[in-house]
Amino acid sequence: MKTKNILMVMMLFLSVSLFAQAVDDKKVVADAENAKAAFLEVNPKLQRYFDDAKAYVIFPNVGKGAVIIGAASGNGAVYKQGELVGMASMKQLDVGAQIGGKAFREIIFLKTDKAVEDFMSNKFRFGSNLSAIAVNQSPPSFDVTYTDGVAVFTLPKEGLMAEVSVGGQKFEFRPFD
Secondary structure, three states: OHHHHHHHHHHHHHHHHHHOOOOOHHHHHHHHHHHHHHHHHHOHHHHHHHHHOOEEEEEEEEEEEEEEEEEEEEEEEEEEOOEEEEEEEEEEEEEEEEEEEEEEEEEEEEOOHHHHHHHHOOOOEEOOOOOEEEHHHOOOOOOOOOEOOEEEEEEEEEEEEEEEEEEEEEEEEEEOO
């Protein structure tokens, strides 16, 4: 009975995380600015990534839930050379030994013209070849290199999840008119 209740809670969290993301652009942008401040508060060395990137995307609230198969989604704000240029959505699907639910923030820094073009033409996605660095668990030196012009950082918000999984994220960019 207890296992059944846990599974029901997990499925509820999964459905909420997939469908209850904020879609109001102004709220997402405000949340993205707050997320940026939270990242910089935890690790001020991130400022050089904001300064050096040609573009970056801030997902202020990504929800993930999993019971063997995991899914996550979030909405974010896209900045090119520090100026807000559009919105983005992210979907993630993975499979493996995983159970639980969590919420986190994610920033994707795009350093090359090709990475920016791929993201803004909706060709950008990543899987197992690109990993995210947890800002609150980074080494003191914080020397993270870009992979194919991309660096990704996450900051946990809440939740509990155990996972060893393989999957990927897909993004959709929507420019402002």
